[in-house]
Amino acid sequence: MQTAVAAGIARPDPKPTLYRILFLVSLVHLFNDSIQAVFPAIYPILKDSMGLSYTKIGLLTFSLNFTASIMQPIVGAYTDSKPSPFLLPLGMVFTFAGMLTLAFAGNYTMMLLSVLLVGLGSAVFHPEGSRVSYMAAGSRRGLAQSIYQVGGNAGQALAPLMAIFIFYRLGLSGAAWFTVVAAAAIGVQMYIARWYRGYLAAHPPKPKTRGSRASGLQAERKKQITVALYLLVFLVFARSWYHAAISNYYSFYAIENFGISKETAQYFIFAFLAAGALGTLLGGPLADRFGRRNILAFSMLGSAPFAILLPFVGQVWAFVLLLLIGFIVLSSFSVSVVYAQELMPGKIGTVSGLIVGLAFGMGALGAVALGKLIDLTSISFTMIACGFLPIIGILTMLLPSDRKIREWNVEMGEE
Structure with missing residues (x-):
């Protein structure tokens, strides 16, 4: 073993993959994101009961x-310098408060307060959840991040069904049931936080070692890494806008164009998100096998033909295409996080919060812009326009290869 290490051929992270921790943090991710995704699922209810415009939605x-x-990168940067295991259960406390507020929301202002609390809870959870999955990954980072992320995607996929069986029957008061889910998540988070604290005690951070390489080379590499990170952020931006278009507004498109009920329209969103959860699960292992950049390219360019075709097909084919698009476009969800972590391995919380948080933030901007576009034009026009967003994936060819990133890390003294 000593000879292998000396020769530089041992893996940088020889620790075993801790599936117990990965499955638990994935379970909490399911709880967290199912609660968060309930809001888009109940938009048709809110639109009718409160008379909301698409812009207000x-x-x-x-x-x-x-x-x-906004908060995820801030939380990630803070915990990079000062790891805080018990932020995990604290974040879920905010989510609990948000769902309790929703259960008694009687006006638009209370709705805004509810979503702000749930958003804050999500901001605290996600970067620390990504860090836990990174610590428990061993050498299988793609698989570990997929296990973690698939919990969130599965939670998003379940939200339309929850809307059908809870909110469409009980109204907003049905949100009280989700406080039970949040309370269970707090209990699991306490267990993970204790493991996290023990892990930190057993694996104190190693001091940085500075090599004898010229500072000019270090500066050039940092510049190249920064450019690559900006490009990755832009690609996440495009993917998030398309995701926002489908998850927030396709149910309205289906109601208007297929003449179906609000409840039936939710099954189309479920198909997209459920297939996306499967794509997220398989995307990480595929990236471990075929490369991070290759899967990033496939997830966007592979979905482009189906996305362009989607607004022009009937009800049955739309359901089939949503399955295909969801699987392909979300196969890169976990991969983009791992790619960013390997671009900047010393900033796990910061880049995890940036990529995952940015996905939410760009989706938020997209939801507002697309809602306004629908109000100004039509929902059919907006869906046709959004179908061309995945073509932006051609820019993945400008990202550095996985091999190049490993070389950069060696030069920067990160491996």
């Missing part, structure tokens, strides 16, 4: 997701 999504977008 977009503002609800903006308030929910933009809170998470």
Whole structure:
């Protein structure tokens, strides 16, 4: 073993993959994101009961997701310098309060307060959840991040069904049931936080070692890494806008164009999100096998033909296409996080909060912009326009390859 390490051929992270922790943090991710995704699922109810415009619906999504977008990188940067295991259960306390507020919301202002609390809880949870999955990953980072992320995607997929069986029957008071889910998540988070604290005690951070390489080379590499991170952020931006278009507004499109009920329209969103959860689960292992950048490219360019075709097909084919699009476009959800973590391995919380938080934030901006576009034009026009967003995935060819990133990390003294 010593010879292998000396020769530089041992993996940088020889620890085993801790599936127990990964499955638990994935379960909490399911709880957290199912609660968060309930809001888009009940928009048809809110539109009718409160007389909301599409723009006001977009503002609800903006308030929910933009809170998470702003706070996630801040939380991640803070915990990079000062790890705080018990932030995990604290975040879920905010979510509990948000759902309790929703259960008694009688006006638009109370709705805004509810989504702000849930957004804050999500902001605290996500970067720390990504850090826990990174610590428990061992050498299988793609798989570990997929297990963690699939919990969130599965939770989003369940939200339309929850809307059908809870909110469409009980109204907003049905949100009280979700406080039970939040309370259970707090209990699981306490267990994970204790493991997290023990992990930190057993694995104190290693001091940075500075090599003898020229500072000019270090500066050049940092510049290249920064450019790559900005490009990745832009690609997440495009993917998030398309995701926002489908998850927030496709139910309205289906109601208007297929003449179906609000309840039936939710099954189309469920198909998209459920297939996306499967794509998220498989995307990480596929990236471990075929490369992070390759899966990033496939997730957008592979979905583009189906996305363009979607607004022009009938009800049955729309359901089939949503399954295909959801699987392909969300296969990169966890991969983009791992790619960013390997671009900047010393900033796990910051980049995890940036990529995941940005996904929510860009989706929030997209929801507002798309809602306004629908009000100004039509929902059919907006769906046709959004179908071209995945073509932006051609820019993944400008990202550095996985091999190049490993070389950069060696040069920067990160491996």
